[in-house]
Amino acid sequence: xxxxxxxxxxxxxxxxxxxxxxxxxxxxxxxxxxxxxxxxxxxxxxxxxxxxxxxxxxxxxxxxxxxxxxxxxxxxxxxxxxxxxxxxxxxxxxxxxxxxxxxxxxxxxxxxxxxxxxxxxxxxxxxxxxxxxxxxxxxxxxxxxxxxxxxxxxxxxxxxxxxxxxx
Amino acid sequence: xxxxxxxxxxxxxxxxxxxxxxxxxxxxxxxxxxxxxxxxxxxxxxxxxxxxxxxxxxxxxxxxxxxxxxxxxxxxxxxxxxxxxxxxxxxxxxxxxxxxxxxxxxxxxxxxxxxxxxxxxxxxxxxxxxxxxxxxxxxxxxxxxxxxxxxxxxxxxxxxxxxxxxxxxxxxxxxxxxxxxxxxxxxxxxxxxxxxxxxxxxxxxxxxxxxxxxxxxxxxxxxxxxxxxxxxxxxxxxxxxxxxxxxxxxxxxxxxxxxxxxxxxxxxxxxxxxxxxxxxxxxxxxxxxxxxxxxxxxxxxxxxxxxxxxxxxxxxxxxxxxxxxxxxxxxxxxxxxxxxxxxxxxxxxxxxxxxxxxxxxxxxxxxxxxxxxxxxxxxxxxxxxxxxxxxxxxxxxxxxxxxxxxxxxxxxxxxxxxxxxxxxxxxxxxxxxxxxxxxxxxxxxxxxxxxxxxxxxxxxxxxxxxxxxxxxxxxxxxxxxxxxxxxxxxxxxxxxxxxxxxxxxxxxxxxxxxxxxxxxxxxxxxxxxxxxxxxxxxxxxxxxxxxxxxxxxxxxxxxxxxxxxxxxxxxxxxxxxxxxxxxxxxxxxxxxxxxxxxxxxxxxxxxxxxxxxxxxxxxxxxxxxxxxxxxxxxxxxxxxxxxxxxxxxxxxxxxxxxx
Numbered sequence: 114x115x116x117x118x119x120x121x122x123x124x125x126x127x128x129x130x131x132x133x134x135x136x137x138x139x140x141x142x143x144x145x146x147x148x149x150x151x152x153x154x155x156x157x158x159x160x161x162x163x164x165x166x167x168x169x170x171x172x173x174x175x176x177x178x179x180x181x182x183x184x185x186x187x188x189x190x191x192x193x194x195x196x197x198x199x200x201x202x203x204x205x206x207x208x209x210x211x212x213x214x215x216x217x218x219x220x221x222x223x224x225x226x227x228x229x230x231x232x233x234x235x236x237x238x239x240x241x242x243x244x245x246x247x248x249x250x251x252x253x254x255x256x257x258x259x260x261x262x263x264x265x266x267x268x269x270x271x272x273x274x275x276x277x278x279x280x
Numbered sequence: 281x282x283x284x285x286x287x288x289x290x291x292x293x294x295x296x297x298x299x300x301x302x303x304x305x306x307x308x309x310x311x312x313x314x315x316x317x318x319x320x321x322x323x324x325x326x327x328x329x330x331x332x333x334x335x336x337x338x339x340x341x342x343x344x345x346x347x348x349x350x351x352x353x354x355x356x357x358x359x360x361x362x363x364x365x366x367x368x369x370x371x372x373x374x375x376x377x378x379x380x381x382x383x384x385x386x387x388x389x390x391x392x393x394x395x396x397x398x399x400x401x402x403x404x405x406x407x408x409x410x411x412x413x414x415x416x417x418x419x420x421x422x423x424x425x426x427x428x429x430x431x432x433x434x435x436x437x438x439x440x441x442x443x444x445x446x447x448x449x450x451x452x453x454x455x456x457x458x459x460x461x462x463x464x465x466x467x468x469x470x471x472x473x474x475x476x477x478x479x480x481x482x483x484x485x486x487x488x489x490x491x492x493x494x495x496x497x498x499x500x501x502x503x504x505x506x507x508x509x510x511x512x513x514x515x516x517x518x519x520x521x522x523x524x525x526x527x528x529x530x531x532x533x534x535x536x537x538x539x540x541x542x543x544x545x546x547x548x549x550x551x552x553x554x555x556x557x558x559x560x561x562x563x564x565x566x567x568x569x570x571x572x573x574x575x576x577x578x579x580x581x582x583x584x585x586x587x588x589x590x591x592x593x594x595x596x597x598x599x600x601x602x603x604x605x606x607x608x609x610x611x612x613x614x615x616x617x618x619x620x621x622x623x624x625x626x627x628x629x630x631x632x633x634x635x636x637x638x639x640x641x642x643x644x645x646x647x648x649x650x651x652x653x654x655x656x657x658x659x660x661x662x663x664x665x666x667x668x669x670x671x672x673x674x675x676x677x678x679x680x681x682x683x684x685x686x687x688x689x690x691x692x693x694x695x696x697x698x699x700x701x702x703x704x705x706x707x708x709x710x711x712x713x714x715x716x717x718x719x720x721x722x723x724x725x726x727x728x729x730x731x732x733x734x735x736x737x738x739x740x741x742x743x744x745x746x747x748x749x750x751x752x753x754x755x756x757x758x759x760x761x762x763x764x765x766x767x768x769x770x771x772x773x774x775x776x777x778x779x780x781x782x783x784x785x786x787x788x789x790x791x792x793x794x795x796x797x798x799x800x801x802x803x804x805x806x807x808x809x810x811x812x813x814x815x816x817x818x819x820x821x822x823x824x825x826x827x828x829x830x831x832x833x834x835x836x837x838x839x840x841x842x843x844x845x846x847x848x849x850x851x852x853x854x855x856x857x858x859x860x861x862x863x864x865x866x867x868x869x870x871x872x873x874x875x876x877x878x879x880x881x882x883x884x885x886x887x888x889x890x891x892x893x894x895x896x897x898x899x900x901x902x903x904x905x906x907x908x909x910x911x912x913x914x915x916x917x918x919x920x921x922x923x924x925x926x927x928x929x930x931x932x933x934x935x936x937x938x939x
Contacts (some may be wrong), residue, residue, distance in 0.1 A: 145795030181638045188925025195932040230924050239917025246909045250902050257902075264895070268482075268844050268888040 156211030160201055163215045164194040164224035171232070182235040189231030193224040296361035298323050299377045301331040303368055309388070310381050312427035312440040313450030319377055331365065332444035334374035337675035338466070339668060339740040341443050344418050345376065346444075355409035355436060356420075358383065359428075362434070362739065366752045372751040374741055376444040381429035386437065386483075386847070388426075392490030395522040395863055399549050402487065403528075404430070405436035406480050407546035411722030414473040414543055421447035421471055423479035424455045425486050446668030447471060452491055452631055453499035454515070455479045457535070458506040461499065462584070463653050464680075466499045466693055467661030467669035477546070478511070481532030485515055488525055493517065511535060520826040527553035536651060565609035565881050571596070579615065583649035590641045590657055597640065618647050622699075632687045635690050646699035654696045659683050663693045663709055667715075669735030674733055674743055685729050686722045688713070725805075725817040727783030734787030744780040755788040759813065759828065768825030775835050776828060777809035785812055805875055814865035824863025832868060833860040839872055 151158040162169075168187035175183040197220045204210045214220050264270055294300055298321060301395030305318035311332045319331040334340055345359045352358075361377040386402075393402070406423070413420055427450075429438045448468040453461035457478045458469050485491045493515040494502050505514040511533040521529070528549055536542050545552045568575035569625040571592050586593040596602040603623075606616045622643045629636035638657045645655045653660045659680070660833055666684070673681040687693070693716075697709035719731045734740060742752045748771060750761035763774050775783075810832055817825065833856045840852050852871065859867045 118320055137532045177918075179918075181922060185918070185921040185925045188922065188929050192925065192928035192932040193931070195936050199936050203651065227928075231921065234924055235918055235921040237917075238920040239914040241909060243913030250905075250909065254902055256898060257899050261892060261895050263897075264888050264892050267844055267846055268885055270888060270892055 127200055154206055156206050156208045157198060157201055159208070160173060160197060160211045160214055161194060164197060165190045165228070167228040168231070182232060185235040186228040186231040189234070190224050190228035193227030197224070295319075295331065295363040295375055295377055297366050299329065299331070299361060299363075299441070301365045301375060301377075303365075307380065309385055309426060310440075311444065312422045312442060314441070314444045316380075316441075317375075318380070319375075327358065329377055330380040330441075331375040331377050332441055334444055335744070337671045337740075338445050338449065339671050339737040340374065340376050340445075341447060341470075342738040343470070344413075344443050345739070347416050347418060351412075351701040353412040355405040355470055356412070356439045357441045362375065362753075364753070364757075371749040374739075374751050374753060376441070378441045378443065381440060382431035382438055383429050383435070385440070385927060386425040386428045386430060386487060390425075390490055395488070395525050395744050398484055398487055400526065401430065401435065402437050402484060403480070403546055403549060406439060406483075407543045409439050410476050410546070411543035412471055412478070413476075417468050419447065419473055420476045421468070421479075422450060423476055423914065424451060425483055425492075444616060446665065446671075447477070449668070451479065452492075453502045454494050455482045457511065457537070458503045458584075459535075459651050459653055461506075462502050462587070463660045463662060463665065464494055464669055464672075466672040467630030467659075467665035469662030471662065471664075472537055473543060474540040476875060477532050477540045477543065480546075481529050481540075482515060485521075485529055488521060489519055493519075504584070505583055524549060524553055530830065559668070563610060563612055565605065566611075567605075567609045569596075569601070571606040579610065579612070579648040580652075583645045583652050583655075585854075586641055586645050586648070587652065587655035587660055590638065590655075593641045593644065594637045597644075598624075614773055615647065619644060622647065635686060638686065639690055639692060639695055642696055643699045646696050650700040650703045654687070654693060656687050656692055657683055659687075663696070663712075666693070667733070670729065670733035671737050674730065674740075685720065688716045688729070688732060691717055712714060719787075724808075725777075725779045726786035728779070728783060730780055730783035731786050731910055734784050742780055742784040744778050744784070746778055746781065750881075751786075755785065755816065756822075758785070759816055759820070759822045759825055762813075762831075763825045763828045766825075766831040772831045772834065775806065775809050776831050777812060782809075782812070785816070804839055804842065806836050807869075810839075810865065810869050810872065812838070814869040817865045818851065825865065826863035828859055829860040829863050829868060830857075832865065836868075836872065844881050844888075848881060 115278055147158070150161075165187060168190045171186050172180055172183035175181075197214050201210055201214055300320050300322055301319045302320070307316040307330050308320060308669060310316040310330055314335075315333040315895060316330045317333065319329040321329060337419070340362055345362055357379045359376050359378045363375060363377075364372050365375045366372055372724050398405050409503075410420065420439055420442050422440060422445075422710050423889050427440035427442070429440060430436070431438075446466045446468070447470050448456060448460060449465040451461075451465075451468070455478075456468070457475060459477060460471060463469075482493070492868070494505065494517075497505070502514075512530050515533060516526075528541075528546070530545075531539070531541050531552065541555050543551050545555060562575050562578040562580055562613070568577050570576070571582075572589045574581075574585055576582045576585055593602075602619070606612065606619060610616075619846065623638055625643075626636055626640040641657075642655055643691070645652050666687070668683055669680075673684050691713040694706075694710040694713040697706040697713075716736075719727060720729060721727065722731065730743075730870070734742075740754055742758065746765055746767070747761045748765045750757075752758050752761045752765060765771050766776065813828070813832070816822070824826070836853075836856060840849050840856070843849050855871060856868060859871060
């Protein structure tokens with residue numbers, strides 16, 4: 114038993130080893146890409162950092178596994194950041210141009226509004242799905258109640274136990 | 281022999297389709313204790329006839345009525361038919377049609393008869409008639425001066441009718457041997473021809489004296505005096521009789537039936553007087569045993585005292601007084617040994633078992649006097665009188681019925697027969713006692729005391745109040761009577777088959793195919809009733825019975841409710857109503873008692889239960905999955921949000937590249 118316990122403590126758990134390794138490498142690659150971007154295209158990196166700032170902040174505080182809200186905000190923010198990034202690229206990848214765009218409230222507010230829309234979407238979509246699921250469940254329960262009532266009426270079976278409802 | 285006609289097949293108002301009864305013309309003193317009315321044969325004119333009206337719970341004697349049919353026995357009023365007659369008030373009664381008396385009864389003009397007249401006019405014709413009865417294994421059991429008739433002076437006498445009441449039930453104790461007289465009037469049984477010889481002897485004595493012997497004494501005193509002194513000494517008393525008559529009476533009034541001369545011997549009185557069978561005098565005790573203030577000197581009187589005071593007998597046994605008296609005073613070692621055995625058998629039962637006490641007294645009485653009848657807790661009867669006594673108890677109920685039930689339930693007849701096996705056919709009695717107990721203990725309405733009663737009384741009409749005054753003796757008449765009742769809607773309460781009818785059917789169907797219940801044990805009383813009546817209609821090919829069918833259909837609610845499918849119930853009720861109009865009970869039975877539809881109904885219920893289980897299971901699962909649904913909704917919602925975000929990003933990138 115003791116040996117087995119040692120073996121259990123010494124063995125790598127799948128979450129810590131086998132499965133986590135690709136995620137760590139992905140994070141490492143993402144960090145490498147970000148580092149490369151910051152080094153090779155610092156103005157673009159600065160512009161994206163400002164435009165995607167709400168998503169990054171939520172990424173830090175989102176405790177839900179997979180951080181779905183932050184990801185939705187980043188995706189929506191990214192969608193809104195494509196145009197400013199293209200504009201920076203077209204006007205020259207300089208720090209001045211980057212600062213001009215950052216200073217442009219229309220650009221920043223547009224990206225942040227997109228992020229906010231992503232947040233709203235991530236919060237509302239589960240509620241809407243839940244409503245749909247509950248409606249489906251209630252309809253099925255009503256069908257079952259009807260069938261049960263018919264059986265009770267036809268065969269005199271004891272009335273079924275009280276329907277607890279969909280919860 | 282004309283039998284009871286089936287209702288509807290005989291001309292109305294006629295008994296057995298042949299005899300008309302005039303209830304407005306009563307015949308006084310003609311029926312031997314039974315109400316008699318003038319009757320006429322509608323087919324043949326001839327001898328005067330009379331109809332004897334049967335009591336409600338006094339069945340006619342089936343064997344004599346059956347076996348004497350169509351015979352011509354001189355000196356005897358023969359039964360011609362039995363059946364049901366309508367009374368002027370519209371009700372019915374059972375009647376026995378028989379020949380009317382040719383003249384007044386001998387008791388109508390009391391006088392002292394000469395010996396020669398007695399021999400020629402009374403003894404010989406009576407002996408001839410009794411011999412004819414004995415040859416057929418029958419008895420008369422109603423011989424007394426008021427039931428013996430004569431057309432005129434010098435004419436031979438004619439024995440009156442004795443067929444319309446239980447044997448000897450109208451006999452005075454004077455005219456019966458003490459062992460018969462001590463029985464309940466309805467429980468005296470068919471007896472033997474020797475009992476008729478005894479009654480004939482007392483009749484001869486009465487005519488010779490010109491008045492009845494022991495007149496003015498109550499029955500108990502008459503019996504006790506006969507037991508104390510012997511019948512001959514008790515009846516003759518101080519009277520002086522002619523020698524021939526005296527010798528004849530000594531034999532005819534012998535206590536032991538085996539010592540009395542047979543009817544054949546009485547045809548030659550001179551030879552009969554020389555026939556002497558000496559009876560051994562009873563052993564007399566040195567000191568008396570006192571029971572209820574009466575001094576007992578002999579085993580015979582002890583038996584009678586035990587019968588009259590059974591509790592006192594039990595006390596004497598327990599206190600060992602009886603044992604001491606038997607050993608020290610009576611000194612009968614063989615008898616004492618047999619009594620010891622009876623007391624030992626009683627000791628094997630619980631001390632407070634009253635039935636065991638009664639059985640012990642019954643055995644003791646049989647041991648002390650093997651000629652005595654069956655004695656059970658103060659009730660005496662002969663086993664062949666059990667049937668008529670049961671019929672009386674059907675009307676009286678109460679204590680008599682409960683005692684008879686005890687007698688049957690404890691097989692007292694078998695115990696009695698075993699204790700006096702040398703005087704009776706013990707195996708046959710034991711077998712019949714077992715059969716009666718079987719009937720008594722049979723569950724349901726087809727068993728019980730009523731079943732035994734109807735089985736032992738083939739001519740007893742059904743006592744059900746549902747028949748509304750109709751007299752139903754034969755099974756074939758039951759359905760028409762019920763149909764008549766069904767025509768009165770106010771009488772259609774409950775099922776048309778109550779306990780008396782069920783017992784009546786069961787008793788009358790014994791031995792016939794379909795006589796016992798044939799349905800499933802789970803069938804309710806409604807289906808069982810319908811089955812019984814439907815089988816009767818089939819068995820007797822009865823005409824349609826729409827009233828009875830409608831009555832049954834109305835009462836089939838509980839039977840219909842045994843079907844599981846509610847819709848099918850309504851269909852059945854409607855179908856039943858339609859079928860009832862045909863009056864065919866078998867069709868009703870086929871509808872309600874169809875195994876295939878029953879099986880389909882049961883299968884449907886099984887499937888419905890399975891479906892209900894599935895529904896309940898799914899409902900419970902849906903109710904329990906609320907949390908899982910919320911988790912699923914969150915996951916799906918986030919996936920959708922991501923999908924939209926990725927779509928927006930893809931669209932934006934596509935616009936940048938392409939735009």
